[in-house]
Amino acid sequence: MTTAKPATSERLAVELSDVNKWYGEFHVLRNVNLSVHKGERIVICGPSGSGKSTMIRCINRLEEHQKGKIVVDGIELTSDLKRIDEIRREVGMVFQHFNLFPHLTVLQNCTLAPIYVRGMPKKDAEEIAMKYLKRVRIPEQANKFPGQLSGGQQQRVAIARSLCMSPKIMLFDEPTSALDPEMVKEVLDTMVSLAEEGMTMLCVTHEMGFARQVANRVIFMDRGEIVEQNEPNEFFSNPKSDRTKLFLSQILH
């Protein structure tokens, strides 16, 4: 046991043990336990208010947990600001509303963190940014401002911006929920190709097609708890709990 432990924790990208969180009196996360292996792709679903966003936001400390332990890439999250910044450098996040910086061009959005957080020379940062903008297939928009782009393009820029920090883990918080229906596919395609390259991903999403296609594991949450988790085929065809069945019957028409 004792010898095996460092080996497992080395393979673990994220480990949550007995994580609890309250907003004032409201108990949002209740004894959440989750281990994510390196290279694993996890889709988290559940009704609104189930704590799924809160859970992944705890992983890069956008939310603070009050009880339990979170270890990300071998570093335990505490209130130590240095460690938080260290973890945030390695964990990329894509938000529902993109959160691009409107006063900077697409290229500047992408080079900002490599330059000011990693201390990379501007030229190198721009090279890397262009590489990732090509990967998300919008290099021609590099000198535009986010406000000039469509929602789908903005979200792809947001993905490229995260990738520029060469993160070990990517968190996606409902990345397609704010998009017009015609633009969902282009963002999902980008995420699929990212998954194919072996990125460790945690995605909060209701795109069940995406879950079937790329997830190693689907997690269903309700009322701050993980109700059920399974590999996607089993999860969709043979849900164990009646709460999961009800949820699936409501979102899969």
Add this chain to the structure above:
Amino acid sequence: MTDQSQAHVFTPTPPQPPPANMVGVVGWLRANLFNGWFNSLLTVFSLYLLYLTLPPLVSWAFINATFSGTDRTMCEASPHGACWTFIKMRFNQILFGFYPEGEQWRPIVTFLIGLGGLIGTAFRFAGKRWLVLFMLTGFPIIAFFLLAGGYFGLTEVETAKWGGLTVTLVVSVTGIVASFPIGIMLALGRRSQMPIVRSACVVFIEVVRGVPLISVLFMASVMLPLFLPEGMTFNKLLRALVGVTLFTAAYMAEVVRGGLQAVPKGQYEGAAALGLGYWKMMILIILPQALKLVIPSIVNSFISLFKDTTLVYIVGLFDVLEIIRVSTKDANWIGFEKEGYVFAALMFWVFCFAMSRVSLRIEKRLDTSHRK
């Protein structure tokens, strides 16, 4: 054509020009001046008001006005016109106060450097960091040595001799340049997680904002010497500068705080998620957006500061308004207050209007939102 099952091809309708009565001079008049009976009535009424006020004003200020001569005799010959001779004779004092005549090129050069820098920042090189940096650091130092002298072969001109527009501009520009960073720091402090920093900022802002500027200046001139050791004098101008700066900083802090609150939470989170620390997040992401949002309010504060500088007469400084007021009390020129104050108002308006235009320009330059 024959195959009915073939999919219908969608051809977009090409755009058409707008109807003729929407464009041109007639279109503009109809839309803006005679749009309905109420607006037409207002237009006619406004024209009537202009007819009542404009001709007498023009006749007083220009047609019947006296521009020549060196004393009041010419003016008394034309009692229904303005006596601009008074302003002409006092113009040097209005600009420089008692600044020695041979040295007056120094305030002029300072003013030109400042004006050039401002125009450059607003119109030509917006975003050029070196220019902004020069205006915020190099220019105040150059201005100080130019105006005060005592170094580099320049004769020293003590601040007691400064006056007129020179003092007004020195006080307001220093107030603007110095209160801006202090205000930003106070705003950040007020939103800080650290209780001591936060309370200190709240107390400072609330105390200073709760007191009229006139009493801040009064305290600076009357109270401060009481606390200082005997014989130690504290420059009058410096007192006014400190008072005006701290006073404006408190207002600036609240304006900036409004901007900080208007920046969406997602921007803080986006920056934090990339691993930016507090200062980098503030300087690179949050403040540029927050300040841009509150440019109108910032300029509002600056304009109001500019006009408030007239209160420095409390500490015994001769700003432009005080110089004019004193001049109208001069036995040689008694009876020409109207001209003096009209001219003062005009000067203040020119500067305030310029500030407002420059700020609009900067706003446009910085706008990257591309709202439709």
